[in-house]
Amino acid sequence: MSQNKADFLLFTAAFVWGSSYGFMKLGAETMPPVSIAALRCLFAFFILLPFFMKRLRKTDRKILKYSAITGFLIAGVFIGVIYGVIGTSASTAGFLISTSVIMV
Structure with missing residues (x-):
């Protein structure tokens, strides 16, 4: 992948x-x-x-169990984010949520 394409994809994802x-x-x-x-x-x-259709066909119960747990956690985070956006401005909520990327 070229540097320009990588920069464009990074900009698009951030936008x-x-x-x-x-x-x-x-x-x-x-x-x-x-x-x-x-x-x-x-x-x-x-x-x-x-x-991901090919990979989805190869899943077993263990993967589905861990995927469900992860999915519920992510849904909980999304719900928390939306309540945060309701309580403050979108830019402030975006800044606070984006700091988790730095922490990780």
Whole structure:
């Protein structure tokens, strides 16, 4: 992969991730946070399904169990993020949530 393509993909990911907080703020005005988190997870599932169909067929019960646990934790984080966006500005919530990337 060329440096320009990598830079473009990094910029695109950062732009989409950063703009998602504004959309969550708009959505939180009309929908409950649990519904927003559910829609976000469902959209991601259906978008990524064609890319991982072969791997999905090879899963066993152990992988499904750990995937369910991870999925519930991520959904809990999304719900917490949406409540955070409701309680503060989208830019402040985005900054606070992005600090977890630095910590990790």
